[in-house]
Amino acid sequence: MTHRRPSRSIVALVCAQWLLASSAASAQAVWPEPRPDLPPVPQARSYPNFQAPSATHCARPVGTREVPGGSEADGQARRGRHDDLARAAPERSARAEERLRDAAPSAGTARALPPPPAMAAPMPAPAAPHAQLEAAPQRHPGPRPSHEPVTAGVVDDNADFTSYLAFRERTQVPHRPRDVRERYLLEVRDARGRPVGDAEVAVEAPTGYAMWARTDTGGRAWLHPDAFDASGSGRYDVVVRKDGRQAWGRLARGQKSAVEVMLDTAPAPARARLDLVFLIDATGSMADEIDKLKATLRTITAEVAGLPSRPDICLGLVAYRDRGDAFLLRSHDFSNDVAGFLQHALYPLRAGGGGDYAEAMNEALHETVHQLSWRGSGTTRMVILLADAPPHLDYGAPHYDEDMLAALGKGIKIFGVGASGLDRQGEFIQRQMAQYTGGKFVFLTYAQAERPGSGPGRETVHDVRNYSVDTLDRLVVRLVTEELAKGEGRGR
Structure with a gap:
């Protein structure tokens, strides 16, 4: 018995549907902001400052x-x-x-x-x-x-x-305790399967607790829900953005596979x-x-x-x-x-x-x-x-x-x-x-x-x-x- 590989047109159609689904979902996702009104995890005082890096150059004299x-x-x-x-x-x-x-x-x-x-x-x-x-x-x-x-x-x-x-x-x-015993891998890739590095990531629970991260050059980041979520939520919305584009995924407690998000971006320099x-x-x-x-x-x-x-x-x-x-x-x-x-x-x-x-x-x-x-x-x-x-x-x-x-x-x-x-x-x-x-x-x-x-x-x-x-x-x-x-x- 022979097995025929799916044609390129079918593969392209599946990828296009995946991209459209991701885009439609991301349109509903809202980038979360810190909620200082929520009780923090034990010993935490407040949300840290997650302001994104923004300098454009370092052509400056050495200062002190x-x-x-x-x-x-x-x-x-x-x-x-x-x-x-x-x-x-x-x-x-x-x-x-x-x-x-x-x-x-x-x-x-x-x-x-x-x-x-x-x-x-x-x-x-x-x-x-x-x-x-x-x-x-x-x-x-x-x-x-x-x-x-x-x-x-x-x-x-x-x-x-x-x-x-x-x-x-x-x-x-x-x-200073932060619970990292439960962790999940996030992988962000573009439509060609290439890693998307330095993409902004926000992970939010239905209760409003949230964390922020940026992917490394391999398009990966480790997520530790119990390090920021005092409510122990069972699921989280994951929003990823870069270069004005945004995509969406979901993290469920106990899942074995990595959280995969596809985000089509401009080529890296x-x-x-x-x-x-x-x-x-x-x-x-x-x-x-x-x-x-x-x-x-x-x-x-x-x-x-x-x-x-x-x-x-x-x-x-x-x-x-x-x-x-x-x-x-x-x-x-x-x-x-x-x-x-x-x-x-x-x-x-x-x-x-x-x-x-x-x-x-x-x-x-x-x-x-x-x-x-x-x-x-x-x-x-x-x-x-x-x-x-x-x-x-x-x-x-x-x-x-x-x-x-x-x-x-x-x-x-x-x-x-x-x-x-x-x-x-x-x-x-x-x-x-x-x-x-x-x-x-x-x-x-x-x-x-x-x-x-x-x-x-x-x-x-x-x-x-x-x-x-x-x-x-x-x-x-x-x-x-x-x-x-x-x-x-x-x-x-």
């Missing part, structure tokens, strides 16, 4: 925006909290004491400054960067050469989600666009990691710029310390001037301050997600978060979990990099942000896991399995390459 760290009394207060923590958690106390010793020379020199404002006006790029803020040299020739490579491993918690849920279950640490931010803990214990980053970033940017897609690169930097330090955060908006970025943003950065274990990561993440000039449609957006401590959970807003939701809504993937000394709480929170936004968890590795001074190697203290190891610069280039490659062929 700084928020001061407050008064010395703030530093004394948090050192008092550290003493309480020491009595409650001896293991964590030992690591915090080490950080205190590292930070001692600069902690005592913090200037008495007024409390940090909610916003600070942008400052133009100074001729001699930050000379008035720290005793930094007038010129920054770059880092001293390092003959020892920095090795790191990486795990993808979305690829091995069962193991990630097991890690969450056995890791009982303070954090031939040249990829990449917005890459380095979000760095700049407290005293991070001196070694910052020096290593300085030594490798020039190589990273050169290799990324030399990829076959020749991406149009914008670089940004947000460094943070803590209350009572010389600055709470110091940010440099996106610029395509790579040499200027290295000279005026990265090379002047020095580690200092600190005093207790947790740092002002919440404030820095909020700055990164909401204050930088992320470019609009068709951009790959990545954050490399390098830190050896968790955020303060006792400072009040902003909260990292709300900003990780906003990051997904803006299409920003967070890649956490666990530096030496990062404890289990810090690992949990970095992996939480990476998994939700579609990023990965990176961690430095050593010859002996418990001794960062033992040199590069394959060992780590982190709770990870089946990881690959490479030098940090090659690993970052690989992560960027993988993100850009997901959309290859989209514009053909």
Whole structure:
């Protein structure tokens, strides 16, 4: 018995009917807006700001925006909290004491400054960067050469989600809870089956609870209903839009297949666009990691710029310390001037301050997600978060979990990099942000896991399995390459 393939005309007819049905449904779909009147999920305060990225370029000089760290009394207060923590958690106390010793020379020199404002006006790029803020040299020739490579491993918690849920279950640490145990994959493609990257996504329950996301270059996004919906709805409307066109789909609880939405859009630009931010803990214990980053970033940017897609690169930097330090955060908006970025943003950065274990990561993440000039449609957006401590959970807003939701809504993937000394709480929170936004968890590795001074190697203290190891610069280039490659062929 022979089987005849359906003719092309029949296939074309089916596709046309599918497109018409999708268009008809999308005409009824309404883009949801935040509902501040609804009771939020546990611990949430409000809907994050999901305003879409809209910058058109990054052809600007390297500028600086700084928020001061407050008064010395703030530093004394948090050192008092550290003493309480020491009595409650001896293991964590030992690591915090080490950080205190590292930070001692600069902690005592913090200037008495007024409390940090909610916003600070942008400052133009100074001729001699930050000379008035720290005793930094007038010129920054770059880092001293390092003959020892920095090795790191990486795990993808979305690829091995069962193991990630097991890690969450056995890791009982303070954090901002968002329930991600139930998740669904959304795939957006055009009529030819090609992925539609950077499409805006809204998912709304009949009760009004909603979430927002943007697809990656592969046209995919992970949806976690229980992370935003306090009503536990059984179904959701999914609206997708890009370039003035809109389509509609439906998510039902318990469905096994991916949510598939077809959206016919204009071809993607031939040249990829990449917005890459380095979000760095700049407290005293991070001196070694910052020096290593300085030594490798020039190589990273050169290799990324030399990829076959020749991406149009914008670089940004947000460094943070803590209350009572010389600055709470110091940010440099996106610029395509790579040499200027290295000279005026990265090379002047020095580690200092600190005093207790947790740092002002919440404030820095909020700055990164909401204050930088992320470019609009068709951009790959990545954050490399390098830190050896968790955020303060006792400072009040902003909260990292709300900003990780906003990051997904803006299409920003967070890649956490666990530096030496990062404890289990810090690992949990970095992996939480990476998994939700579609990023990965990176961690430095050593010859002996418990001794960062033992040199590069394959060992780590982190709770990870089946990881690959490479030098940090090659690993970052690989992560960027993988993100850009997901959309290859989209514009053909």
